[in-house]
Amino acid sequence: MARQFMKGNDAIVVGALAAGCRAYYGYPITPASEIAHAAALHFPALGGVFIQAESEVAAMNMVYGSAGMGVRTMTASSSPGFSLKQEGLSYAAGAELPCVVVNIVRGGPGLGNIAPEQGDYFQITKGGGHGNYRLIALAPNGAQEMCDLTMHAFELADKYRNPACIMADGITGQMMEVVEIPKAQPRTWDHSSWCVDGTPATAGNLVSSIILEPEELEAHNLKLEAKYQRITADEVMFEKYAVDDADLVVVAYGVVSRIVYSTVDQARAEGLKVGLLRPITLWPFPSAAIAALCGTAKSFLAVELSTGQMVEDVRLAVEGRKPVHFYGRCGGVVPGGDELLAEYRRVLGGGSR
Amino acid sequence: MKTYEKSAGFFPVFERKTGPAKEATHYCPGCGHGNVHKMIAEALEEFGLIGRSVFVSPVGCSVFGYYYFNCGNFQAAHGRAPAVATAVKRTNPDSIVISYQGDGDLAAIGTAETIHAANRGENICVFFVNNAIYGMTGGQMAPTTMIGQRSTTTPQGRLETVHGNPIRMAEMLATLPAPTYIERVAIGDSKHIMKARKAIRKALKIQAEGKGYSFVEIVSACPTGWKMDPVHARDWLLEDMLKVFPLGVFKDESDSRDENSWHRRYDAYEPAVVDEYLDRLKSTLGEAEPVALENDLHCKFAGFGGQGILTLGLLLSQIGMRAGQHVSWFPAYGPEMRGGTANCSVNLCGSRIGTPLVENPNVLVVMNQPSLDAFADQVTDGGVIIVDTTIVEGRPDAKRLRPVLIPATAIADEVGMAKIANVVVLGALVAATGCFPRAFCEDTLRAAIKKRSLVDMNIDAFGRGYDFVKNAR
Amino acid sequence: MTDNAALDVPWMEVNGELCKGCQLCLAVCPKSVIAISEKLNSASYHPAYYTGADCTGCGLCFYACPEPGAIRVTKP
C-alpha cells in the first residue's frame, strides 16, 4: 500500500497531480502556503507549470488562461486571497471553464487572523463574485479527503465545465494524517470542442464571458442555471453518523464535523440521542437529506466556526418543520467537545442559554 | 504583382460581430486600433503563424478583438490579459500569444500584471495601444492622458498636481532586465505607420524564434474620446503626444539572444509518469504487520521551539502509522509559535479519529515550565505526564496523574547531543505507556531517520529513555 | 477598374460600403489621387474613392486606413 503521513495541504497537491492537474498558480498566504510549496516542488518536476503570481488576482486569471487551454489547473489561497479571486471566478464561471480553487479559510473579516474559521461559507456557496453563477464546493475534513475530494473536484469541474472549490480550514490544512496515495487517473476529458489551445484544431474556438445581446445573455444564464439544477440533483454528497434515531441532528462540516463526531458517542452514553449529518458538498447542499430527517429528529443544531452562515441553509431545508438551533465560535476559537455536549443537553432539555 | 488587401489573418466575415455590417469593424472612424489590427493580422499570415496563434482581447474598445482575428481567441478580464497570456504560453509553449491592451487596461488596472509578465520575460507579444484616454467608457482620463488634456473626468484638463503625470510604460519596462524588445511607435504619418508595422512584425518574429518578451507601445488616435475629427486627431498626436511619448527603441536584445533561449518545459498529462512519481512520495518506513494498540493515545507535546517537540510528535505518529493505527498530528501554527513555544497534538487510535485537537490528553510531555503550568490540569485522571526534569522545576500532581520524571536533556547530553532529548522522551513514553514493543519502535526509527549518520545516536537516545523508565519501576 | 488592370498600371480601390470616411487615406496619399464622395454609404459615411489615375501602388493609404477591408491596392 502506498501510504504517507502528510499534511492536508500537501495531500491536496497529491490529489491534484493524480487528477492530471498540470498548472498551478499561487500566491503565498498562511495557512495555505504549504500547497504552493508542494506545487513548486512537484509540478515542474513533472513537466507541469508552477508560477508564483504577482497577486491572487493574477493567479486566478492565469488559471483562467490554462483552463481555457483545456488543461487541468488550480490555485489555492486563504480567505483574503480568495476574496481577490472573485473576479477570475466569475469570469471562469461565465466562460464555463473547469478549474479548482482551494480556500483554506482563516479568521476574518479583513486581515483577521490565520486561525481556523468557516466565515467564507457565504462567499463560496452563494456567489462571491458578480453575476448569476455557482461554485461547486467540497468540504473535506481530513487529509485523505483533502486528496480525494481534490480529485473529485477536478472530475466535477470537467463534467460540468464549472469552477469547483475546496473549502477547508486551517486545522484540516495543517494537520497530518495517513494518506493513501491514489493512482493517477486515466485521462477522461477532452475539451477540444471548446478550448483554445494554440493549435489549428481549436483555432475557431473562443473563450469568453462577454455576451452583448440581452436575450442571448439571458439564454446563457438559463443554460448555466439548468446546469446548476443538474448538479443539485446529481452531485450532493454527505455523511451520516447515528442520525436515523437521533432526537438531535447536528449539522457540521470540515473540522467541526470531526469534533462533533467525537461527541456523538459520549452524548449517547449519557442517554442523549444525538447524530451527525455532515455536508461534504456545501454547494449543492444536502437539503433533501436534512429534510428527510424532519420526521424523526426533534430538532437540528448547526455548529460552525462562524457567526451563523450554513445554518441558513439548514433552516431552508427544514422549512420551519422543526426547530433549528445554532452554535458557533469564530475568530479562530474552536469549540471543545465539552462545550458541544453542554449545548446538546441544553437544546434537548429545552433549556436556554 | 503586389496586392495590399485584407489579410487572411482576419476572418473573411466577422460573424461574431453583433448587428449588420459584418465586414466592417466596430471601431470609430479614424481609430488607431484598426491600423494595429491590420498589421498584426498581416504579420500572422505572412509568418504562417495563424493556426497556432492565440489572441487575448482586453477590456477596452478592443474587447472585441475576437470578432476579427482568425485564430484562437480569449477574452480576458480588465487588465489581466498578461496573466492570461502567460498561462496560455506556459501551457503550450509552441503557441504564439498576443496580449493586446489599451492604456487603461495595461497601465492602470493591469499595471501589476503588465510589469510582472515583463519581469518574468514571458515569451509573448504585448501590443499596447496608447491613445491617452479611456475610449470605451466615454473618454475618461487614462494614466497616459496628457497634462492639460480634457477628459470627462478632467473637465478642466489634467493637472500634474492633482492627477499626476502621463506614465511612460515603455521607458519603465525598459529598466527591467528580462524583456527582449521594447519600442514605442505611432500611428501618425506614413513613416511612423511603416515603422509601427515593422515593430509589430519584429515582436512576433522574436516570439516565434523563442527569444522572449516584446512590448510595442503604439501611440494611436482616439478621435471620439478626444472629440476631434480623425485628421485633426492625427495632427494632435503628431504635434503634442509625441513630445510626451517620444518614439524609439528602448531596448533591443533580439540579436544577442539565442533562438529558443526562452524555454519552458511543458509535458502533457501522462498517468503512468505521474504514477511513477507519486510512488516516490510514499512512506519509506516499509511494510509491517499491524501491531495492536491496547489503549488509544491522545497526546500533547509542549515545550520551546527548537526542542524537537513537533518531531517528537511526528516520530510517534510514524510508529503509529507503521503499526497500522489511525494517526493524526496537529501543530500549533502561526503566531502561536512565534513566542518561542511549540506544541502539537497527536492521536493514535484503533478506530477512526474524531477531533484532531487534543483537549484532554492521556499523555502529556512537557519540556518547559510554562507548558507544565498550561497543560497539566487538562490531563485526564491517571494520565501519563512526562517531565524533562533537566529543564522543568515544577512537579505534577502525583496523586491524580502518573508522572514520569526524567532528566531527558541531561541524558541527551550524555548521548552526545542535547537536541536529541525529544527521542529520549519518546523512549520514556513508549516504556511508560507500553503502546508498542521496543523493537518495533526501534525498527521504525531506523527507517524514519533520514540522516544515516544519526541513526545510532537516535537508537541510543531512545533506549536510554526507555530503560530509564523500566529501571525506575 | 478593369481598365487599370488592362493598362498594367497600379491602382487602388475603396469598398465604399466598408469605408468610414475618415479621410486618413487622403491625408497620406503622396499623389493626392483619393477623394471623398458626395454620396453617403449605407452606414451614413461619405466614402473615399480613387480618382482613377496616377496611383503608384505605394500602399501607404492601405496602412493608413483603419478598416481591414476598405482599401485594396494592386501593383502589377
Ligand SMILES: Cc1ncc(C[n+]2csc(CCOP(=O)(O)OP(=O)(O)O)c2C)c(N)n1
Ligand atoms: C474591473 C473593471 N473596471 C472597469 C471596467 C470598465 N471599463 C471598460 S473599458 C475601460 C477602460 C478602457 O480604456 P483603455 O484600456 O484605455 O482602452 P480603450 O477603450 O481606450 O481602447 C474601463 C474602465 C471594467 N470593464 N472592469
Ligand code: SF4
Ligand atoms: S472610442 Fe476611441 S478607441 Fe474606442 S473605438 Fe472609438 S476612437 Fe477607437
Ligand code: SF4
Ligand atoms: S497606393 Fe499610394 S499612390 Fe496609390 S492611392 Fe494609395 S497612397 Fe495614393
Ligand code: SF4
Ligand atoms: S482611410 Fe479607409 S476608412 Fe478612412 S476614408 Fe480612407 S478608405 Fe475610408
